[in-house]
Amino acid sequence: MTRETIAIIDFGSQYGQLIARRVRENNVFSMVYPPSVTLEQLRSEGVTGIILSGGPASVYEKDAPVCDEKIFDLGVPVLGICYGMQIASKILGANIAPAHSREYGRSELQVTDTKDLLATVPELTTVWMSHGDQVNQLNDDFETLAKTQTCPYAAVRHKSKPFYGVQFHPEVTHTPNGATMLRNFLYNICKCKGDWQIKDFAQEAIEAVRKQVGSDTVICGLSGGVDSAVVAALLHKAIGDQLVCIFVDNGLLRNNERLGVETMFADHFKINLHVVDWSKQFLSKLAGVVDPQKKRKIIGAEFIEAFKSESKKIENAKFLAQGTLYPDVIESGAKGNLAANIKLHHNVGGLPEQLGFDLVEPLRDLFKDEVRLLGEFLGLPEDMVWRHPFPGPGLAVRIIGDITEEKLEIVRNADEILIDEIRAAGLYRNYSQTLAVLVPIETVGVMGDGRTYESVIAIRSVDTTDFMTADFSHIPYEVLGRISSRIINEVRGVNRVVYDISSKPPSTIEWE
Numbered sequence: 001m002t003r004e005t006i007a008i009i010d011f012g013s014q015y016g017q018l019i020a021r022r023v024r025e026n027n028v029f030s031m032v033y034p035p036s037v038t039l040e041q042l043r044s045e046g047v048t049g050i051i052l053s054g055g056p057a058s059v060y061e062k063d064a065p066v067c068d069e070k071i072f073d074l075g076v077p078v079l080g081i082c083y084g085m086q087i088a089s090k091i092l093g094a095n096i097a098p099a100h101s102r103e104y105g106r107s108e109l110q111v112t113d114t115k116d117l118l119a120t121v122p123e124l125t126t127v128w129m130s131h132g133d134q135v136n137q138l139n140d141d142f143e144t145l146a147k148t149q150t151c152p153y154a155a156v157r158h159k160s161k162p163f164y165g166v167q168f169h170p171e172v173t174h175t176p177n178g179a180t181m182l183r184n185f186l187y188n189i190c191k192c193k194g195d196w197q198i199k200d201f202a203q204e205a206i207e208a209v210r211k212q213v214g215s216d217t218v219i220c221g222l223s224g225g226v227d228s229a230v231v232a233a234l235l236h237k238a239i240g241d242q243l244v245c246i247f248v249d250n251g252l253l254r255n256n257e258r259l260g261v262e263t264m265f266a267d268h269f270k271i272n273l274h275v276v277d278w279s280k281q282f283l284s285k286l287a288g289v290v291d292p293q294k295k296r297k298i299i300g301a302e303f304i305e306a307f308k309s310e311s312k313k314i315e316n317a318k319f320l321a322q323g324t325l326y327p328d329v330i331e332s333g334a335k336g337n338l339a340a341n342i343k344l345h346h347n348v349g350g351l352p353e354q355l356g357f358d359l360v361e362p363l364r365d366l367f368k369d370e371v372r373l374l375g376e377f378l379g380l381p382e383d384m385v386w387r388h389p390f391p392g393p394g395l396a397v398r399i400i401g402d403i404t405e406e407k408l409e410i411v412r413n414a415d416e417i418l419i420d421e422i423r424a425a426g427l428y429r430n431y432s433q434t435l436a437v438l439v440p441i442e443t444v445g446v447m448g449d450g451r452t453y454e455s456v457i458a459i460r461s462v463d464t465t466d467f468m469t470a471d472f473s474h475i476p477y478e479v480l481g482r483i484s485s486r487i488i489n490e491v492r493g494v495n496r497v498v499y500d501i502s503s504k505p506p507s508t509i510e511w512e
């Protein structure tokens with residue numbers, strides 16, 4: 001059975017992934033393809049509709065990307081967005097020219113036809129434009145559905161081919177009725193059923209894993225984070241005892257992290273879990289190391305040692321499970337170098353080659369929010385499913401400078417109070433990542449009658465969807481106040497707490 005799928009042909013748009021997500025939000029599965037995708041491939045995937053994305057090129061540039069011109073003969077509706085509209089219109093005989101001025105930003109759309117694509121969209125609505133070229137002359141095969149002051153053919157329909165085009169971007173939130181337009185395309189035009197659900201995905205993924213691994217054993221490295229937890233839960237459902245999980249205690253974990261993993265996976269799920277205490281090796285290799293990239297290298301290499309040594313003990317292990325997600329796949333596909341770009345997940349990158357494992361990547365078609373839904377469906381607790389990300393090198397990159405047991409103790413305790421208070425205020429799910437950093441400079445304080453010279457804890461919390469750009473979270477002052485006074489009172493060695501109010505870029509999320 002092929003599942004209802006919308007193909008997105010990505011012409012290099014910054015919004016390619018976003019279109020895919022918007023489609024999936026309508027319970028319709030979507031996949032992103034490069035312009036070189038063949039009609040046979042699209043046909044064999046049984047696509048229900050096609051969206052041609054925007055892109056930075058101009059259709060008359062020498063190497064402007066094009067899709068197969070026969071795409072309109074596949075018999076499925078095609079929606080062209082921005083460059084996608086221009087390239088499709090050009091194939092269908094329209095004239096494209098540079099706009100008088102590059103149009104970028106919000107524009108007022110005047111809707112003149114609300115039959116299908118623009119059904120229920122108000123006569124006047126705001127849309128987001130970002131283009132240099134535009135269609136400036138259409139032949140009689142096209143009908144106009146909407147215009148703006150500077151763009152006479154802002155939305156069009158072809159009379160005989162199943163083609164629609166919009167010059168603006170319906171996928172971004174700056175186009176308030178964009179979601180309606182995409183829904184109209186999916187439901188009115190492509191006649192989608194919209195029956196894609198995470199539980200069906202789970203069932204398909206379970207069957208695919210069973211088929212892939214047969215009776216062999218799969219090793220899964222647990223990091224304590226959501227992706228590897230969901231992979232483990234899914235594999236456990238699929239292959240039960242053929243799954244062996246490895247958790248490396250690197251000595252750089254947060255309070256109770258190892259215990260939490262043991263309780264959940266070994267006690268609750270009854271998964272065969274190997275915990276490797278490699279903390280002494282990590283900490284001795286890290287002693288005196290100040291440079292963050294050096295820290296990362298040491299931790300990566302040591303992780304491989306720990307993992308290798310433990311995995312050798314596991315008989316019949318042929319596969320290694322990884323929590324690769326769809327954005328990694330799209331990104332590496334776009335760069336044309338899938339293998340090299342796959343996320344070095346939980347520092348297990350390099351392991352499959354070194355140990356001769358084949359990869360099992362059951363999440364490679366999912367976006368992060370879908371992984372969380374899958375986690376909930378598989379019965380992982382809310383705490384785990386909605387966990388903020390934690391970097392592979394752990395607290396090593398949250399202690400500025402060299403790492404000692406004492407400093408680890410300080411940052412662990414500060415982190416625990418911070419997260420406690422954020423959770424108690426009901427704010428944990430509001431923020432994308434919240435963390436404490438130990439800044440080991442001694443500043444002056446007073447405690448009782450005496451002066452103190454102690455360290456600074458910096459609080460960092462960010463709001464972001466992609467972790468590439470981020471704003472600092474607006475934690476209420478009262479909550480910041482409680483966090484500060486508890487850390488200063490309860491954590492020995494700290495007499496000052498500061499709040500990081502930088503955005504990314506130019507600052508990064510972690511301090512190292």
Ligand code: XMP
Pocket residue numbers: 296346347389390391392393433467504507508509510511512
């Ligand atoms: P930055 O600090 O680059 O962080 O703004 C972006 C996201 O990546 C995480 N991060 C890491 N994750 N290994 C990881 O597995 C690393 O070396 C690493 N450095 C940063 C960071 O926590 C944030 O979520």
